[in-house]
Amino acid sequence: MYALIDATSFYASAERVFDLSIRKKPVVVLSNNDGCIVAASPEVKKLGVPKFEPYFKLKHILDRHNVVIRSSNYELYADLSDKMMAVINRFSDQHYVYSIDESFLKFDGYSDVVNSWYEYGHLIRRTVWRKTKLPVGVGFGPTPTLAKAANHAAKKFVGATGVAVIDSEKSRKQILANMTVSDIWGVGRRLTKQLKLFGIESALDLAKQNPKMMRKQFSVVLERTISELNGVSCLSWDDVKQRKKEVFSTRSFGERVESPFALKASLVTHCSIVAKKLRKQGSLTKRLIIFAHSSPHEDNYYKRSFIQKLAVPSNDSTVFAKQVELVFSQLFQPGVRYYKAGIGAIELEDDMHQQIDMFNVSDDKPELMQCLDTINKRYGSSSLRIATELQSNQWQMKRDWLSRRYTTRWPEIPLIKC
Amino acid sequence: MKVIPVKAAAGISGFESPAAEYKELGLSLDQLIVGDPNATFLGLASGDSMQGVGIFDGDLLIVDRAVEPKHQDVIVANFNNEFVCKILDIHNRQLLSASPLFKPVFISDCDVFQLEGIVTGSLRMHRQNMRLKQCMR
Numbered sequence: 001m002y003a004l005i006d007a008t009s010f011y012a013s014a015e016r017v018f019d020l021s022i023r024k025k026p027v028v029v030l031s032n033n034d035g036c037i038v039a040a041s042p043e044v045k046k047l048g049v050p051k052f053e054p055y056f057k058l059k060h061i062l063d064r065h066n067v068v069i070r071s072s073n074y075e076l077y078a079d080l081s082d083k084m085m086a087v088i089n090r091f092s093d094q095h096y097v098y099s100i101d102e103s104f105l106k107f108d109g110y111s112d113v114v115n116s117w118y119e120y121g122h123l124i125r126r127t128v129w130r131k132t133k134l135p136v137g138v139g140f141g142p143t144p145t146l147a148k149a150a151n152h153a154a155k156k157f158v159g160a161t162g163v164a165v166i167d168s169e170k171s172r173k174q175i176l177a178n179m180t181v182s183d184i185w186g187v188g189r190r191l192t193k194q195l196k197l198f199g200i201e202s203a204l205d206l207a208k209q210n211p212k213m214m215r216k217q218f219s220v221v222l223e224r225t226i227s228e229l230n231g232v233s234c235l236s237w238d239d240v241k242q243r244k245k246e247v248f249s250t251r252s253f254g255e256r257v258e259s260p261f262a263l264k265a266s267l268v269t270h271c272s273i274v275a276k277k278l279r280k281q282g283s284l285t286k287r288l289i290i291f292a293h294s295s296p297h298e299d300n301y302y303k304r305s306f307i308q309k310l311a312v313p314s315n316d317s318t319v320f321a322k323q324v325e326l327v328f329s330q331l332f333q334p335g336v337r338y339y340k341a342g343i344g345a346i347e348l349e350d351d352m353h354q355q356i357d358m359f360n361v362s363d364d365k366p367e368l369m370q371c372l373d374t375i376n377k378r379y380g381s382s383s384l385r386i387a388t389e390l391q392s393n394q395w396q397m398k399r400d401w402l403s404r405r406y407t408t409r410w411p412e413i414p415l416i417k418c
Numbered sequence: 419m420k421v422i423p424v425k426a427a428a429g430i431s432g433f434e435s436p437a438a439e440y441k442e443l444g445l446s447l448d449q450l451i452v453g454d455p456n457a458t459f460l461g462l463a464s465g466d467s468m469q470g471v472g473i474f475d476g477d478l479l480i481v482d483r484a485v486e487p488k489h490q491d492v493i494v495a496n497f498n499n500e501f502v503c504k505i506l507d508i509h510n511r512q513l514l515s516a517s518p519l520f521k522p523v524f525i526s527d528c529d530v531f532q533l534e535g536i537v538t539g540s541l542r543m544h545r546q547n548m549r550l551k552q553c554m555r
Contacts, residue, residue: 018459020499023532083456131457131483133534407459410550416479416494416501418465 001117001140001167002147003105005088005124008135008155010101011039014080015070017133018406018414026067030055033254033398034071071399075381079407080132087131091124094237104144106237121154121163141166144235145228148185149175149203156183176229179203186225191218203229247283249273250342254398256295257338262392263292264328269389270343271320272382278345279369282352284313285345288323292331292341302336311360313349317372319363321386341395380408451539457484461494461501462550463540468492468503470516477542478550479503481535496532497523503537 007013011029016022026043030036036052047065049058055069062069081100089095094106107114114120121138128136139151146166153175154164166172182192184203200206207229215223224234249270257263267290278285291305306327310319320343375384382389404412452458463477471492473479481494489508494501497513504513504523512522525531543550 020496020501023496023499024530086456131454133483414459414461414501415464416461416481416503418463418468418473418475418503 001107001110001142002144003092003107003117003121003124004098004102004139004141004144004147004151005105005128005136006102006151007084008137009039009041009045010081010134011072011077012041012044012070013134014077015068015073015403016041017080019403022068026065027070028062028067029070029072030401031072032251034400035252038072069401071397071402073399073403073405075405075408076403079405080134084128084132084134084136087128088124088136090127091120096237104147117165117167118163121165122161125162136162138163139166140164141172142231143228143233145185145225146172146231149179149183149229152179152183172231173204176204176207177202181206184225184229186221191222194218245348246344246346247274247277247285247348248342248344249277250291250340250344251397252340253338253395255394257341257395258334258336259392259394260328260332260334262394263332263338263341264324265389265391265393266341266395267292267324267328267343268321268386270341271324272317272386272389274343274345275315275317275320275369276373278315278348279373282350283345283348284315284351286310286313286347286349287345288320289342289344289346290324290327290331291344292338294336295339298337298339300336302333304331304333306331307346312357312362312364313351314362314364315351316364316366316369317386318365318368321388322363451480453482453538454484457535458482458538459535461503463503467515467517467520471505472542473503473516473537473540474542476550477540479537480539480541482538483535485536485538487533487536492537494534494537496530496534497525498530501534506533 012027015027015029026047027041028037028044028049029039031038034055036054037049037058038051040049040051044062044065044067047061047067049061049067077100084101085095085097085103088103088105092105092107092110094108095103096106097103117140121140124138125136128134137151137155139147139149139154141147141150150164150166154160154162157164157175157178164175166175179202180192181187181195181200181203182189184206187195187206195201195206200209206226209226211223211226214226227234251266251270253266257266286309288308288310289305290308291303293303294301308323308327310323314320324343372384376382404414406412406414448455459481461479461481463473463479464475466475473492479494487493487506487508489506491506492503493506494503495506495513497504502513505516507514507522510522511525513525514522
């Protein structure tokens, strides 16, 4: 049995953990630079406010309903996510954190211990709520895809209680019949349209298709999805928890950037972010993409990107920063109003198994990086940085409605009235 | 070819400290004070109503959400959308202060009341701690 557990409107719920004045109010959270709505509490969803729409377009509706606006407080979300995952982790010996607010549990040999998955789900929900004040939904199913479907039912269906279980032919059919194909894990918008042409509308319609035929028409991925929907596990546990094959850090600027110092500072900051992510998952990269461009909606669209091959695979922030230094004079063009820049590590390999090169010696300094990571973990991220990152903060995000970092910074901990 | 079986050595290394094998991790306050780190948060006390139990303005409160509340526990609650620290009187549905200057508050049905955690401990700094002081902005 698998379970998928995720937090309900995680960002919006996280904002409510320490700000009691908005516990009962409708809340939306905006993306980087306060651009789009990325999370909306259930009350806002009821108002029919769509996600991923630009904030300025919806400002009047939100104002009319007194919706609370927040900028993304990543420091807070990351810490609350860690705590939530640690609580969930206690419910099975096999746990995989899929994203900041979603994780899978796998249960081998639990059927003797767990009498009712439904009750077990509610135990998980209650425990997470009590310890973290974050609401979660829990779905159980014999395959990861069915667990995900049950999770959808647990939150979206009429009379949903936050827990749903697929453990019989009846419950499987009932849940799949009430889902559209677009609600299935891994079925995107374009595929939904194509499937519609074949008259496949509900998840159950898709489950009834012949997997082999669908593989010919579409892809091996869809074939697997169909088998999974029929209770045949195709995604092995390792597939579910596959490491990322590419790691990117990119960001559009709060205001257009024209200074070379600000552009370089942003790129080197992205180097640090990407390198840290690689170190965390134990990967090295062979190729880096370094890019910057102006807005495609303005005149004189300008874009440059460089693919840099590293002589020796690396996950060292300073090695990446040197690559930025190498291409920067070609990348930067005076007079361009930069809109976005970023770094991507695109050819990853495991840092445990690698080919040693006799002629190229690695410039990586693992001890230095470990020291850097340790210090930043203890004193807050970016306490210690590459000096270039500090040349300018002009490129920083716009976060006009940022809440306090209640759990990671001493001066921002909650006040308690005595 | 003859190999001379002498190990190459550079520098002089001293004897290992006789205490090395007795070394353990130093004591950590977290270990003592925090029961469940995932369910615990820290807050800053503000006000004088809890002096009778030794909580003064500016003290650090350790709040555990996982502990089961008991009658007369020092708790943190969401009371009308504010974090408050009081003594929980379950029998009379009241929030009590630990100071004669403050009357008990009855929790009526009109009030917003939600238990947020049990105060399992508090820290008093006997010299001003600037990092904490900044909270009082």
